[in-house]
Amino acid sequence: MSPSPIHTLDKNGVEITSVGFNRFGFDSEVPLDVLRALYLRPHYVMSSAPNKIKDIEAEAEEEVQHARFTGEHSAYQSKSVYHPSTGCISYTTLSRFPPVKLLAPSNRKRILVTGGAGFVGSHLVDRLMLLGHEVTVIDNFFTGSKTTVSHWIGHPNFEMVRHDVVEPFMIECDQIYHLACPASPPHYQFNAVKTIKTSFMGTLNMLGLAKRTKARFLISSTSEIYGDPEVHPQTEEYWGHVNPIGPRACYDEGKRVAETLTYGFQRQDGVDVRVARIFNTYGPRSELRPS
Ligand SMILES: O=C(O)[C@H]1O[C@H](OP(=O)(O)OP(=O)(O)OC[C@H]2O[C@@H](n3ccc(=O)[nH]c3=O)[C@H](O)[C@@H]2O)[C@H](O)[C@@H](O)[C@@H]1O
Structure with missing residues (x-):
């Protein structure tokens, strides 16, 4: 009873x-x-x-x-x-x-992930969350979806903001993972001017934030910075073979200028930077169409 x-x-x-x-x-x-x-x-x-x-x-x-x-x-x-x-x-x-x-406050990082609702970004968010960090995702949901990270919504360590990285974003953080960018040809060619603007302005804004907050910065670049390579396989020393006015240039040149900015901030302002040139990836949550 x-x-x-x-x-x-x-x-x-x-x-x-x-x-x-x-x-x-x-x-x-x-x-x-x-x-x-x-x-x-x-x-x-x-x-x-x-x-x-x-x-x-x-x-x-x-x-x-x-x-x-x-x-x-x-x-x-x-x-x-x-x-x-x-x-x-x-x-x-x-x-x-x-x-x-459960990390000690001194080990728990405040991490900003741009493009965190996308394929690669959402897996990164999972990993950072499971490790016990505080993660803020900013994404304009152009190709990403809230559903990829919906299993974290409401968690005290997680925040998600709809925001376009071409506009400045102010937050206190220890690390920035900058992934926001349309990544497949149909998406990045949909509005080529916006694509290169996202790469340039978005990266400039995020590097400015990294400089101000002294955050460590990582940008997801791409194997496309090698363009139509004359060298196989491509090593990091190879500079690429890119057509600057072709239909893919908005993405390829956008990521190249983003890398240039990244190393510029490292040399001039001492920002702690990393560049990851991602080759073709697929897996759970990637779109089921060629990209
Ligand atoms: O392999 C690569 O080279 C690419 O890998 C990932 O891209 P991926 O996860 O495959 O692509 P999406 O699933 O489309 O994720 C991109 C995310 O950025 C977001 N985004 C896109 C465009 C934009 O202007 N702002 C913005 O927040 C999208 O909504 C989406 O959530 C990275 O996000 C890209 O920066 C990288 O160039």
């Missing part, structure tokens, strides 16, 4: 079922059991016992006790469970997230 619900009485012995008031056209009345559902359950839980049966029993008992105060509103609260054996912490709000490492 489940324990009887808890009733709170006022000084006249009348049960209190709500707080706030509804008068003068202003309604601030909230049922008490809804409020209790939000604040009564312990938010932070330590779990050292991998014993599943014990955990399930303890959780069931907690549910019963919680339901005595909260009636039908028992599932409204977030919870954080720390597992000392793996050093991970699981956060639960209304949905449950994969466990991420």
Whole structure:
């Protein structure tokens, strides 16, 4: 038999079922059991016992006790469970997230990922989140989709902003991964001027941010900077063979100028930079069409 619900009485012995008031056209009345559902359950839980049966029993008992105060509103609260054996912490709000490492604040980086809703970006976001960092994604969703990172939305370490990198973006961060750019021929040729503007202005804005915040900066470049190469395989010393006015130039030359900017900021301003020239990639979340 489940324990009887808890009733709170006022000084006249009348049960209190709500707080706030509804008068003068202003309604601030909230049922008490809804409020209790939000604040009564312990938010932070330590779990050292991998014993599943014990955990399930303890959780069931907690549910019963919680339901005595909260009636039908028992599932409204977030919870954080720390597992000392793996050093991970699981956060639960209304949905449950994969466990991420619990890092000491000094090891936890504030990381900005531009283009983080895209194919490569979303896998990077997964990795950084699982490692326990704080990740902010900015993306204009031109080719990316919120669904690629929707499993992190609501997580306390995750933020997503709809923003076009051609406009400046101000944030305090320790690292910047700059991936925002249309990457497949139909996408980058859709608006060639915008593509090269994104590469140039976007990279300039992100390098400016890296300079101001002293953030480490990585840009995802491309094997296309080699153009139509005369050397196979291409080594980093090879400078490429690019047609500057051809239909692919907006992407190829855009990434080349982005690399030039990146090394310019390194030489002039001491920005800590990395360039990753990505060759053809595919996998889960990539589009099922040739690119
Ligand atoms: O292989 C490569 O060379 C490319 O790899 C990735 O591109 P990928 O993940 O394959 O492509 P998408 O899935 O289209 O991701 C690009 C992301 O940038 C975003 N984006 C695009 C254009 C723009 O102006 N702003 C912007 O935020 C898109 O919405 C998308 O989320 C990198 O994001 C590119 O910078 C890199 O050039």
